[in-house]
Amino acid sequence: MDWDKLRIFHAVASAGSLTHAGDSLHLSQSAVSRQIRALEESLNTTLFHRHARGLILTEQGELLYDATSGMSKRLEAASARIRDSEEEVFGELRVTTAHGFGSLWLAPRLEHLYGKYPDLNIDLMLEERVLDLPMREADVAIRMKEPSQADLIRKRLMTVRxxxxxxxxxxxxxxxxxxxxxxxxxxxxxxxxxxxxxxxxxxxxxxxxxxxxxxxxxxxxxxxxxxxxxxxxxxxxxxxxxxxxxxxxxxxxxxxxxxEVPVFLAYPEELRQSKRIAAFRDFIVEEIQASRRRSEGDED
Incomplete structure (x- = not known):
């Protein structure tokens, strides 16, 4: 299949509109429409139902969109890994954790991370649902249970009661x-x-x-x-x-x-060399150590 046509198909499926996809791709609506029609002809199938309110994926279109979504996330991961091998600590870092830990423990401490890396952009996703790190739904996770997904680097941070x-x-x-x-x-x-x-x-x-x-x-x-x-x-x-x-x-x-409830930090194997991940991991470890010192001081 033609990679360029797949890229255009993915943009159309995400936007639900030829016009909106064309705007994001800097192509005319007619050019986008021709590419979609050519892709449908090459696959001998219909990928979209055309409605007045927009485009809806057919069953075959859903299958192809699942595949292009996976490809897109893998390409994003590869791009991030390449950038991380060359850049300082800046750019987007998507962090997921549970509502309680994220709002009560992590969020109040983020000023320390921004103090060191002011150009870092944190996308903090508070979810009880476990996001798929290998599929790049997030870059790094902190969870109250050891992650079971494959191809993850895991670090036990602390225990909670x-x-x-x-x-x-x-x-x-x-x-x-x-x-x-x-x-x-x-x-x-x-x-x-x-x-x-x-x-x-x-x-x-x-x-x-x-x-x-x-x-x-x-x-x-x-x-x-x-x-x-x-x-x-x-x-x-x-x-x-x-x-x-x-x-x-x-x-x-x-x-x-x-x-005791173990708390784990996890991130994809492919982000092992990421400077953003390393900076965030070190920040978390430093905050835990500082918290322990304060706790021991209070007990004394």
Whole structure:
């Protein structure tokens, strides 16, 4: 197949319009239309349904678009790798992580990264869904579970535990439970069973519910749980990394916590030499080490 025709087909399929695709390719609508017609003739099939509202892919068109999408992402990866071998640390870096970790731990620290590399452009994608790194849906991921995808470089960063926290105002008004059974007199704030959450956190919630808790507030991510706790609605199940960003919280039942949850950084093998990836990885490691030093200092 003609690579140029495939490139034009991909642009049309992405835009859903000959005109919009022509604008992005700097070609006339008629030139784009001729290329699509020639590609359809070479494949002996129809790739688009023509409608007044635009173009819709046929079943055969969907198959070809899947293939060109994969090609496009691979070419982007190759281009990024070539640039990274020659450039300083600047340009786009697409980072994906969960809502809680991204908003409560990572985002408040990004000023340190920009302080070193002001020309870096971070595209922070907070997703509970695991993005496909080999297919370049993102460049680097931080996850509360070791990635299972092939062709990834993995680095274990730290461990997290789920613990119980309440606001100072809440404990002043309602008291502090001294035993798990006394949690029956308090509202438990946690992620719901239908939410994407780490297994250790889910197991901890189920254990607490076995102690007669009747009032419960379910939220679908830890950022939401934190907002409810800070607004004095009850006792929340939260990851221990939130303590630095929310020093006003009081730990409840300190003997109750989840099993350790590993936190991994991962990126595609083909980006091993990327200066942007290396800069981000080193930044994360430095921030974790600094956090540990602060924690040890507080304990002293």
């Amino acid at each position: 789920m613990r119980l926290y309440a606001s100072q105002t809440y404990v002043d008004n309602h008291g502090v439970p001294e035993t798990p059974d006394e949690m029956a007199n308090h509202r438990l704030i946690c992620q719901g069973a239908s939410s994407t959450q780490v297994a250790a956190g889910a197991a901890m919630v189920q254990w607490l519910l076995g102690h007669g808790i009747t009032s419960r507030l379910n939220v679908n991510n830890y950022f939401g749980v934190l907002q409810c706790v800070q607004n004095h609605l009850g006792v929340g199940v939260l990851p221990n990394y939130i303590v630095e960003s929310a020093p006003n919280l009081v730990r409840v039942l300190p003997e109750v916590e989840s099993a």
